[in-house]
Amino acid sequence: MDKKIRLVDVAEAVGVSAVTVSRVLRKPELVSEAVRLRVTEAVARLGYVPDPAARALASARTDVLGILIPSVTNNVFSAVLRGIYDRVEGLPLNIQLGNTRYSVLEEERLLGVFTRQRPAGLIVTGVDQSARSKALLRQAACPVVQIMEIGDDPIDMMVGLSHRDAGRAATRHLRDRGYRRIGFLGARMDPRTQRRLEGYAEVMKDDGIFEERLIVTTRRASTVTLGCELLSELLSRAPDVDAVFCNNDDLAVGVLFECQRRRISVPEDFGICGFNDLEMMAVAHPSLTSVRTNRTEMGRRAIEMLIARVAGEPIDTPVVDLGFEIVARRSSLGPSRREAPFST
Amino acid sequence: MDKKIRLVDVAEAVGVSAVTVSRVLRKPELVSEAVRLRVTEAVARLGYVPDPAARALASARTDVLGILIPSVTNNVFSAVLRGIYDRVEGLPLNIQLGNTRYSVLEEERLLGVFTRQRPAGLIVTGVDQSARSKALLRQAACPVVQIMEIGDDPIDMMVGLSHRDAGRAATRHLRDRGYRRIGFLGARMDPRTQRRLEGYAEVMKDDGIFEERLIVTTRRASTVTLGCELLSELLSRAPDVDAVFCNNDDLAVGVLFECQRRRISVPEDFGICGFNDLEMMAVAHPSLTSVRTNRTEMGRRAIEMLIARVAGEPIDTPVVDLGFEIVARRSSLGPSRREAPFST
DNA sequence: CTTTTAGATGATAGCGCTGTCATTTGTCAA
DNA sequence: TTGACAAATGACAGCGCTATCATCTAAAAG
Structure with a gap:
């Protein structure tokens, strides 16, 4: 030895x-x-x-990038992580991942641990940190990026999208395609999902077609299986529902499978729109409409903003809106159209 | 301030x-x-x-658990991570995640960084570390668990399963159900996938039904889309193929969608077996047969073994085989059976 | 009443590195 | 040749904590 x-x-x-x-x-x-x-x-x-410990102690700095995400299992965050890891590749930075499990308290605790390490930068999810968390972040002697969402009053920098706008756009899309009794399926109901629900409700109310019974939500985590269950619940509550906006894509796939099982024709008898545009949406049969969010890009940009800030470069736009895009596919073609303009 | x-x-x-x-x-x-x-x-x-740095420097120990996995995006590893995070909850341990990107060299580099931190424990993926990595791990003054796979000659401890046996079992299952020209679809082709292919090939050869043309593999990462593509490739190479063993479940779902698109009846005209038994397999339509691996349990056990070792407890079985289970569902019911014993 | 011993607390010396000087060496203009 | 100044290198003092041993107190033992 x-x-x-x-x-x-x-x-x-x-x-x-x-x-x-x-x-x-x-x-x-x-x-x-x-x-x-x-x-x-x-x-x-x-x-x-x-020795990183000695180095950190002597220089009062580290090469650690602290990342706080609510879930390591969720596809959405793995995409963000991929962007982060991609961008960090080759740089003298080490990622330290914290799993808040959608708990504000756990986030607070982890932030305490993380900030003590004098990280080179911090990335946190969303804009709904507790007051203490925000205080910790403001005091932190390092740049901070809030990802996934944008809003007023950034702690430091932000990169994300408006989930409310995305919810509005998805709902309008289904409406424009001719669906009327549009349901909303929501899992987890974290702040971002809730904002999408707000967007949905706004459009439905504006159109005078809002109904409570069309909304089915749960605190459980989003899965394909849950999509089946939530659709069953929705159908029993509102048998006349003719489309559904799913949060997230897992649910949408589950809804599709459940429709296949019940021999409900998609999109003729039932429209489906998901959220996030996971890779599988394009190849499902029928292909599934979704709202594309630039998750990998989000991770990449967050790192770039941190690097720029560390290098002392001025940040021209501290709040970056990465937007979203409705990717219209067959599943939302519109009711009772038997001919098929789409090949898939 | x-x-x-x-x-x-x-x-x-x-x-x-x-x-x-x-x-x-x-x-x-x-x-x-x-x-x-x-x-x-x-x-x-x-x-x-x-201050963790000061603490680490003074005590020559940390509360960091280093985890090296090949991908943060892959469902399989997120399940393992969930098990790890679950088990670590409440313990004074911090997870430090390293992403090796399926690269032996990157693993080596990260191991260098990690071992220098004097971690409380290390978890690495698989059994195919480079000689230098293995040397680093053996020298590391902390317990080490190799996960996902088992084999002879553990560096310290192991928890996983025999992928070759699992490959054999899946292939036998399809054969026993009456399929004969059983294809193999493989993505990424990391060591574990290769061992499953070995298992597949053994069974096919034993039965005298092995054919090279039935094997379609790629280095690309497993996705649903890739499942569609690989099936198309397989069908063009071997139009008479009557079943397929997919590695992993993503591919299997893609294969199912492609079958739906091509109006190939599953399981009557075509059998499908996946690998890992992701949650969605059970609710697909038809439901998809898969090989269940206890991935969450794997993470949990790895942590428990580390904790026990740190506490100085003797480890009775340093190599834990968590096994696997063929979860037979409708997609592998057997060829040309038109009645449906399964409801889904 | 002294001695022993466990229990509780403190003094001191680093852990391995970097920040901040001070010092040495080399170069160039005057 | 000399002084001025930059470039290159070194000495030293911590960073904030813990390991180790020393000290002190009070209760138990003789």
Whole structure:
């Protein structure tokens, strides 16, 4: 067993002082080329890796990026994570993931732990942090990005979209396609889902076709199975419902399967619109309409904003609206149209 | 802005020494109740949170659990993560996630970073680490669990299943149900998928029905869309194929959608078996047969083994086989049986 | 009443690194 | 040749905590 190699060990091997080795690692331009090469060689030969704890303690900084998301299982967040990991690749940054489990208290606790680590940056989900969380974030000596949603009053920076607008757009889409008794299926009912519900309700009310019985929600997490169940519930409450706006795509797929089982024709007898536009929506049979959100891009942008801020660059737009797009597919073609303009 | 509260600040406020405060936090049973209460109160009042870097440096230990997985997007790993997070809940442990992106080199690099942090434990995916990675892990002064797979020669502990056996079982299942020209669809082709392919090939060869043309694989990541594409490829290569073993479930769902599109009757004209038994398999129409793996349990057990080892408890079985189960559903009922014993 | 011992607390010395100086060396103009 | 100044390197003092050993108190034992 070789003992742990320390900075001084490298310094000794090269015949320079520890500070010089430290500089080679952090600010190589301050060291002469001759020394730099010898040090670099020794570092490689001895397999020296700096101790992050010592480094953090001495410099009062870390290369840790703290990311707080409500769920590691949810497809939506894995897409964001992919964007984050993609963008961070090659940079001297380490991702530390915190799972808040949709709990404001857990978020507060994790934020306490995270901010103590003097992270290089923090990413948190949504805009509904507790007052204490927000205070912690404002005090944090690092840039902060709120992702997934946008709103007034950013803590620092934001990148996301307006879920209320997206809810409105999806509902209008179904209405414009000729559906009238449009249901709303919601799982988890986190703040973003609730805002989509608000958007839905606004449009329905504006059109004078709003009905409480068309809304079925649950606190349970979104799954395909839940989509089946919620549709069954909706159909028993409102047998005349002719379309449904699902939050999220899992539910939409479940709804499709349940329709297949019940021999309800989609889109002729029943329209379906999902949310997030997961990859599978395009290849379902019939293909499923959804609201595309740029989740991977969201993660990427969040990192870019953090990097820019760390580098001291001025941020021209601290609140970035990534928007959304209704991806109209067969499942919302409109009622009783038997001919099929779409091939899928 | 209140300056950062340090251990000494708390000590001063209470009128004891810093060591005492430290003890209250780590080994409260060594401190008298009176002092303990006063310290606890002051900690809460001042909002003191220990500096993890200082703690790590001084004690040469951390409360970090390093987890190395090949993908954050893959459903399979999110299930494992859920098990891990569930089990860790309430324990003084922090998860640090590393994304190896199915790259042995990236795994090596991350392992270098992670082991330097003196983690409380490490979890790595699979059994195919590079020689250097294995050396790093063996030298690491912490327990190590390899998850997802089992094999001889564990670095320390293992919890998983035999993917070769699972591949054999799935193939036998399709064969026993009466299918003969059984295809194999594989995405990503990581070591575990390859072992399942091995299992498939063994059974097919034993039965004298093995054919290269029935195997369609790709390095691309598994998606529903890819399932559609791979099935199309398979059908063009071998139009007479009558069933398919898909790795993973994403592919199976894609295959189902493609069958619906091509009006191929499942299971009468075509049998489907997936892998992992994702939640949606049960509610698809027709319901999809799959191989259930206990992924959440895997995460949970891995943590439990780490905890036990840290606590110095003897580990009776360092290699835990969590097994698998063929969940037979309608999609593999057998060819040309028109009556439907299953309701779904 | 002294000695022993456990229980409770404190003093001190780092952990491995970096920030902040101070010092040495080399270069160039006067 | 000399002084001025930049470039290169080093000395040293912590960062905030914990391990270790020392000290002190009070109760138990003799």
